[in-house]
Amino acid sequence: MNKEGVTIIQDSKFNEVLMSVKVLITLKKETVTLANVYTQLLGDRSIQYPTKKAMTQAMDLMYGLKFGSRSYSVGKHQVIELTLKGINEKFVDLSLHQSYLDFMKEVFMNPLINENTVKEAIKVVRQNMKRSQESPNTYAIYKAFELAGKDQSFGINMLGYEDDLNLISVADVAAFHQEILKEASTLFYMIGEVEPLAVDFSRPIDSTSVTKTHIESIFEFETHNAPQSELIQVYETDIHPHHPLYYPYLIFLAILGQSASSYLFQNIREKNSLSYSIYASQLIYDSLFYISTSIAPENETIVLDLIKAQFKLIAEDTLDLNSAKQYVINRIEATSESASQSLGFEFRNHTLNLNDKPSDVVASFEKVTEAEVKAVLDHIKDPFTFVYRGQNNEEN
Known part of the structure; x- marks a missing residue:
C-alpha cells in the first residue's frame, strides 16, 4: 500500500x-x-x-x-x-x-x-x-x-x-x-494484469483495527419455539496477531473445531451424535474465538460438559499436528489462486499492521510445535455461554 x-x-x-x-x-x-x-x-x-x-x-x-x-x-x-x-x-x-x-x-x-x-x-x-x-x-x-x-x-x-x-x-x-x-x-x-492508475479519492488507514474485548464467564439463555437449541460459547484470550503464540493459537483452533478430524466434530458429533453441526471460529481482531453448535434441547448439559472436556483432551493427548498444519496451510496457499482472497489478504495486512506474504504465514505454521499449541490453553479464559433453547427443553 x-x-x-x-x-x-x-x-x-x-x-x-x-x-x-x-x-x-x-x-x-x-x-x-x-x-x-x-x-x-x-x-x-x-x-x-x-x-x-x-x-x-x-x-x-x-x-x-x-x-x-x-x-x-x-x-x-x-x-x-x-x-x-x-x-x-x-x-x-x-x-x-x-x-x-x-x-x-x-x-x-x-x-x-x-x-x-x-x-x-x-x-x-x-x-x-x-x-x-x-x-x-x-x-x-x-x-x-x-x-x-x-x-x-x-x-x-x-x-x-x-x-x-x-x-x-x-x-x-x-x-x-x-x-x-x-x-x-x-x-x-x-x-x-493491470498497470497502476491515478486514484485521487483514497486515504490511508491511520490505525490498526485490533481491539481488546473483555468477556465475563456467565450463562444466559432465551427460549424459542423450535425442535433444537443453539449453543454459543465465546472465549476471551490475550493472544493477538502480534503475540508469539498467534500461529500456535490458529493451529489449536483447527485441532479444536475447524475440520472433520477436529476434537469437537469427532467427539461430539461423530462419536456421540449429539449435535447437528459444531465448529470453532476465531475473531482475530478482537482476541476472541467462539464455538457454535445446534443440539437437541435435552442434550444441553452433556454437550456443555463434553465441550469443556475437549480442552483437557487436547492438553493430555499426543496431537495430530501434521494434519492440522496441512489444513490451515492449504487454506493459505489457496489465497493466491483467488483474486478476492488475495485482496483480502492484503487488507488483513493493512488492518493488522503486518507485512506478510502467504509464504511467510505458511513458514510460521510449519514451525509450530506441539508444546506451543498446548501452551495456548493457558491463555484462554472461561467462556460466556448463550443458549437459544428449543421449546421442548424440559427446563422450559
Missing part, C-alpha cells in the same frame, strides 16, 4: 480485473444502522446514473461489469466495501480499466441520495434484520456477541437496530456521506 492508501497487485494469471474500495470508520452503536443504510444506497444509483436502468446500461457497456456493496466489521472498525469485477482490457480495444475506475469513483463520490433511494435502502436493511431473526443459529450468534460484548465494539450488532432505522432521514444519510468523504480512511485495491 502506498502512502495514499492505494494497493495494486499485478498478477497475470487472472483474466478478470478486481477493484475494491474499503472505507473504514469507527464502529459505533450510534452509527452502525445509518452506515448499513448508506452501504445499501451506494451502487444503487448515482448523480450520473440516476435510475437503475441507467446503472445497468453503464455496466453492460463495460462488458457486463459486476458491482456490489456490503458492510462488515473488523475489530474496532466498520468497513463499507464496494467491489467491482470486469474483464481485462487486453481482450478488447478499449481503456476499460480507466472506465472501471471512473465508474467506481462516480458511484462512491456521487451516490443519489433522496427520499426514494433512502426509503429503498431502509427497506433492504430491515429485511436483512428480519431474515437474521428467522434463522435460529444466526440470531443466536448475534445475540451471544451482543450479550458477551456489551458496551464494546464486539457487542455491536452489525445488522443494525430497528429503533435507529425508524429515525433515519435523507439529511442524516447526506451528512454521513459528506463525513465519509472528508474524514474516513478509504483504501483502494486493484488486482489483475
